[in-house]
Amino acid sequence: MTAAIRQIGLLVAKDLRIESRSRQTLGLVIVLGLLIVTVLGLGLAAGKPAGFDATAVLWVAYLFAGVLCFEKTMAVERDEGALAGLMLAPMDRGIIYLSKLAANLLLMLAVAAVVTPVGVLFFGFDLSAAPGSFAIVMGSGIVGFAAVGTLFSALVSSTRLAGGLLAMMVFPIALPLVITSTLTLMGVFRDGRELAAGGVGVLVAFDVIFLTVSWLVFDWILEP
């Protein structure tokens, strides 16, 4: 267990060091997230449709920025065949998955930290009413989304269609997370109810399923 944690730390530190050098991923995904929120914010400036919810718009930004993030972090491993170097190391290949997931989550956290306040401003979303509920629900949703996104990024990274194919595969699978988290947050922010344990439970259940299945099958889908 200690060895696994050490290995995950080593791989995540490597990813962050590469990102700090190349600055290829974080800047790009933050700009994309901001653009999506801005375009939707300006487009909806004239009037919000009935039943509009800002969390759904934030999800659009998270989804597209996330897919770009997953694609970029896996592309680093494809360059010069570095992934094969990791696959040759004497460790469980699930470690590669968990470390890539951790790196993706850190990057998505950074994206959310920048994009969310902008979305709040554009859509007049009163996050101060229940910031903890927002963090729990969105955090749970993003963990599940990153779990499947990391898995499928490894699967499609060797194909020419990488980015588009990744979105086509991940978005439908992430849909239950988006719907559940949006409905749960609508209950809190629009209807003024307490955070529904049932909604959070569903999200956590999806997270557990996505994480477990992804970790188990990662070794099988990994091709150098």
Next chain:
Amino acid sequence: MNATPSQVRAESTAGEPRAAVLAAVATRGLCKSIDTRSILRDIELTIAPGECVTILGANGAGKSTLIKLLATLTPPTTGSIEILGCCARRHPADARARLGLIAHQAMLYRDLSALENLIFFGRLYNVADPTARARQLLKVVGLLERANDPVKGFSRGMTQRVAIARALVHDPAVLLADEPFAGLDAASSAGLERLIAQLHQRGKTILLVNHDIAQSLRISTRTIILREGRIAQDRSSSELDATAALAEVNGL
């Protein structure tokens, strides 16, 4: 009771049996198919510790696939692989710890320096002092002065030298090399040939895929020729000349 591959008596290149040698690499009934296409068929291979073996074959003969299988980068369809007695299917991590691989691609991070790459891989392999080991290997491959330069600024030959250092960072007993000379200029190729000879002299088991037949016969003690996924010839390199080997490779 059937013997496991590693218990099979490894034979020397002269064909004389060696007594109870634990094979460095042993395969039994190794097959690999992709979709319905058979890439490798029933490969039975026993390589004794310290042997330097070249695999020759025409394009598509299955050479690179065999190296990938031995390196545990892809699973066999059927059959077994043992690396120094360690079953690659049951204990893949232990088998990998005994292997080093040089391939077409450098398997390095372009944005990291040569030193950072080697330290990173050294840590992955639990090397006791990865910094000292990385510096030692960069000295061996003649790149100590460029240790802190990012790999993306290196020429193909220099990148390949760092890749060789990466493959040796954990001092593996078995070195697999898939066309390590590809894309190298004459000087770099000669340098790599000298390095392989030194590693062989130090007792490393080396299995390499190469297209230069004359060079292969010069470097290796044993030559295996693959044809259509099967072992067509397995002979001492001294018994082959380049012309005959070329004819064998092409199935003439």
